[in-house]
Amino acid sequence: MEKISIEDVKHVAKLAELDLTEEEINKFVDQLNIVLEHAGKISEIDTSGVEPTSHAIDFKNVFRDDIVKKSVNKEDALSNSQKIVQDLFELPLMIEE
Amino acid sequence: MDFEIKIGLETHVELLTDSKMFCGCSTKFGSPPNTQTCPICLGHPGTLPVINKKAINYTIKVALALNCKIANFTQFHRKNYFYPDLPKGYQISQYDLPVGLNGYLDIELDGNKKRIRISRVHIEEDTAKLIHFGKTGRISEAVGSGLDFNRSGIPLLEIVSAPDIENVEQAKAYVVLLKRILEYLEISDCNMEEGKFRIDTNISVRKKEDIYSKVRTELKNLNSFRFLEKGLSYEIKRQKEILSKGQKLYMETRHFDSETMTTKPMRVKEVAEDYRYFPEPDLVPMIIDKKWVEEIKKTIPELPYRRAKRIKEQYNLPNNDVQIITSTKEMADFFEFCAKTYPYPKKISNWITGDMLYYLNQEQIQIEECKIKPQNLVEMLRMIDKGLISGKIAKSVFKDMFKTGEMPETIVRRKGLEQISDVEKISNIIDEVINGNPDVVKQYLSGKEQVLAFFIGQVMKKTKGKANPRIVNDILKKKLKRMSF
Numbered sequence: 001m002e003k004i005s006i007e008d009v010k011h012v013a014k015l016a017e018l019d020l021t022e023e024e025i026n027k028f029v030d031q032l033n034i035v036l037e038h039a040g041k042i043s044e045i046d047t048s049g050v051e052p053t054s055h056a057i058d059f060k061n062v063f064r065d066d067i068v069k070k071s072v073n074k075e076d077a078l079s080n081s082q083k084i085v086q087d088l089f090e091l092p093l094m095i096e097e
Numbered sequence: 098m099d100f101e102i103k104i105g106l107e108t109h110v111e112l113l114t115d116s117k118m119f120c121g122c123s124t125k126f127g128s129p130p131n132t133q134t135c136p137i138c139l140g141h142p143g144t145l146p147v148i149n150k151k152a153i154n155y156t157i158k159v160a161l162a163l164n165c166k167i168a169n170f171t172q173f174h175r176k177n178y179f180y181p182d183l184p185k186g187y188q189i190s191q192y193d194l195p196v197g198l199n200g201y202l203d204i205e206l207d208g209n210k211k212r213i214r215i216s217r218v219h220i221e222e223d224t225a226k227l228i229h230f231g232k233t234g235r236i237s238e239a240v241g242s243g244l245d246f247n248r249s250g251i252p253l254l255e256i257v258s259a260p261d262i263e264n265v266e267q268a269k270a271y272v273v274l275l276k277r278i279l280e281y282l283e284i285s286d287c288n289m290e291e292g293k294f295r296i297d298t299n300i301s302v303r304k305k306e307d308i309y310s311k312v313r314t315e316l317k318n319l320n321s322f323r324f325l326e327k328g329l330s331y332e333i334k335r336q337k338e339i340l341s342k343g344q345k346l347y348m349e350t351r352h353f354d355s356e357t358m359t360t361k362p363m364r365v366k367e368v369a370e371d372y373r374y375f376p377e378p379d380l381v382p383m384i385i386d387k388k389w390v391e392e393i394k395k396t397i398p399e400l401p402y403r404r405a406k407r408i409k410e411q412y413n414l415p416n417n418d419v420q421i422i423t424s425t426k427e428m429a430d431f432f433e434f435c436a437k438t439y440p441y442p443k444k445i446s447n448w449i450t451g452d453m454l455y456y457l458n459q460e461q462i463q464i465e466e467c468k469i470k471p472q473n474l475v476e477m478l479r480m481i482d483k484g485l486i487s488g489k490i491a492k493s494v495f496k497d498m499f500k501t502g503e504m505p506e507t508i509v510r511r512k513g514l515e516q517i518s519d520v521e522k523i524s525n526i527i528d529e530v531i532n533g534n535p536d537v538v539k540q541y542l543s544g545k546e547q548v549l550a551f552f553i554g555q556v557m558k559k560t561k562g563k564a565n566p567r568i569v570n571d572i573l574k575k576k577l578k579r580m581s582f
């Protein structure tokens with residue numbers, strides 16, 4: 001079975017915007033390989049004839065009608081923003097020069 | 098050098114539902130920032146989305162109209178990436194099991210039909226709106242940015258074409274037709290200025306012999322038909338020039354700059370495109386059975402192409418008229434409403450494609466926004482037929498109707514515009530004109546028959562254009578003939 005490499009961990013860390021130390025990277029390589037190994041055991045089970053499924057519950061077609069409900073007020077909506085500008089969530093500068 | 102051009106279009110359309118895709122917040126456009134939000138569309142942890150059924154109905158409707166196969170089993174996936182307008186760190190979208198697959202749209206250019214394949218039609222949620230502060234409001238010159246979550250979670254349809262488009266004209270024809278179909282389906286108002294109909298493109302230019310080249314450029318921010326045309330033309334020219342110099346093209350995302358009408362590479366920090374899609378655990382899959390599909394099929398109106406064909410045949414109108422009349426659903430409805438109660442379709446069409454179109458363009462409004470209703474036009478046409486007003490007077494009546502929405506009789510009565518068909522009255526006026534112009538009479542009698550127009554003009558002047566021209570002509574000729582003996 002394929003193993004998780006240092007490069008894999010670095011790649012995933014980059015996608016998750018995480019800064020990891022060399023030490024952490026090595027630790028995660030080992031940990032993730034244990035998880036993968038365990039998942040590999042599951043794949044030993046014969047699943048021929050079993051439909052693939054993505055959910056643990058056998059529910060289908062759960063919908064709501066197109067009805068407008070009351071939104072939260074603006075002050076509450078913005079209360080989690082560190083900075084507010086003109087009733088907007090203010091962002092750090094987006095361009096990298 | 099011979100080039101091969103392949104263009105694929107990705108169109109995003111905000112659906113006309115009242116509430117958002119996964120929560121009950123309103124989708125109303127133009128409200129003050131951050132007044133239509135809740136923990137779900139703000140992306141707070143621990144919240145649970147619930148699917149808006151109408152959005153799924155609309156998606157099926159569009160997929161059917163674009164000749165797609167409807168998936169029996171379909172579900173949502175998480176598309177994972179970081180961007181400030183996406184607080185959850187993922188967008189709820191669709192991946193390998195979209196609602197619609199493998200459809201097509203037939204466009205027509207100069208009488209030639211071309212089939213553009215539709216790869217997929219899927220449904221997702223819109224992101225929050227980024228607002229940039231600075232001189233231009235553009236990201237490249239922004240001195241700061243803020244987020245408005247009113248747009249976050251609005252149902253967003255994505256329609257992806259195969260790279261079957263070969264030039265700018267085809268791209269434009271595709272987008273125009275697609276937009277018209279969506280308007281006919283009444284699933285979006287497709288307002289481009291409000292960002293409810295957005296176009297991204299993939300362009301690949303390669304040398305004919307270079308068959309393995311898969312390099313393509315993504316071009317974003319083409320938010321009007323004009324920008325689509327300018328952006329694509331510029332990008333094709335740019336790529337051809339690079340290849341002609343023997344240089345290489347690179348995969349990149351470029352941004353159309355409407356100020357310089359050129360394209361520029363995106364300066365925003367590039368994120369590796371690795372979305373790690375996985376099935377959305379918060380939403381269970383959907384089964385779209387035959388019965389459901391049949392129900393939606395019933396809601397699809399006659400689509401533009403078929404309607405144009407039928408209108409042409411049923412009312413025997415020239416192509417040019419049909420094209421204008423079916424350019425919007427509302428205009429076609431207006432025409433057909435008139436045609437139901439008035440028997441001469443060509444006369445209706447003449448007024449719609451003539452004066453009506455002129456005033457609509459002048460006022461920059463759509464037919465459904467104008468004050469003239471089908472009954473007004475039909476009544477006016479009947480008055481012309483009955484000889485109550487002349488064609489010339491009708492034009493001024495039409496202009497008044499356009500302004501006020503009054504019925505034509507009311508305008509005619511108020512302004513005293515009734516046509517004069519009284520033979521004795523007209524005869525008296527003609528006598529006045531003949532007696533007042535002995536020199537011109539002499540000219541006529543000596544064989545200069547074109548001066549007849551002068552007499553008619555004089556009579557019309559005296560009656561303010563209200564005299565029935567046929568009667569004027571008849572009497573005038575008779576009287577002059579009598580004088581020649």
Ligand SMILES: [Zn+2]
Nearest residue numbers: 120122135138
């Ligand atoms: Zn909400």
